[in-house]
Amino acid sequence: MPSWRQSLVKSLHKTRSIPESRYFQIATANREGVPFCRTVVHRGLTDDNQLLVISDTRTEKYQQLNENNRCHVSWYFAKTREQYRFNCTASMVTKIEQPDLVEAQWEKLSDAGKKQFLWGRPGTPRLDESALNVEGDYSIVPAHFCVLSLNIENVDYLNLRGNPQHREWHEKDENDNWVSQSVIP
Numbered sequence: 001m002p003s004w005r006q007s008l009v010k011s012l013h014k015t016r017s018i019p020e021s022r023y024f025q026i027a028t029a030n031r032e033g034v035p036f037c038r039t040v041v042h043r044g045l046t047d048d049n050q051l052l053v054i055s056d057t058r059t060e061k062y063q064q065l066n067e068n069n070r071c072h073v074s075w076y077f078a079k080t081r082e083q084y085r086f087n088c089t090a091s092m093v094t095k096i097e098q099p100d101l102v103e104a105q106w107e108k109l110s111d112a113g114k115k116q117f118l119w120g121r122p123g124t125p126r127l128d129e130s131a132l133n134v135e136g137d138y139s140i141v142p143a144h145f146c147v148l149s150l151n152i153e154n155v156d157y158l159n160l161r162g163n164p165q166h167r168e169w170h171e172k173d174e175n176d177n178w179v180s181q182s183v184i185p
Contacts, residue, residue, distance in 0.1 A: 164185065
């Protein structure tokens with residue numbers, strides 16, 4: 001297990017009672033190169049070190065990643081004063097490609113979370129409150145529900161506790177093994 005992953009697992013464990021620790025920021029860019037940053041919910045870390053996020057294929061985020069799958073993640077844990085920055089490539093997974101993964105993520109959602117995927121196209125005008133009062137069959141995964149699998153290419157870890165602070169750079173070598181280097185903060 002890479003040392004950055006061990007640190008991340010510890011950070012998540014130490015902050016498990018703090019809801020904000022489940023959120024991180026993901027930055028994408030549109031076709032003109034304009035950056036967009038938004039907060040997403042951490043949905044898991046796979047055995048092969050991919051961060052999982054759920055999304056909707058009708059969103060700008062999905063469209064941007066479809067045009068350019070490079071993205072950047074920034075995750076800060078206030079309690080432990082640690083920051084992780086990940087350079088990633090994203091894969092968008094629908095129930096057509098990996099039904100088991102997508103259905104498992106759908107099942108983890110509350111009914112209120114599932115209901116959000118029935119509201120209509122994200123970013124379109126909400127003409128009245130009835131747009132959010134929808135009912136549906138929550139056992140059926142909507143075709144536009146997807147999982148973003150973020151393949152981590154390198155990690156920049158910064159621990160702000162202490163003086164001096166501690167920073168590490170992690171990346172894969174030519175044999176796909178993770179190597180780490182302590183760097184100046």
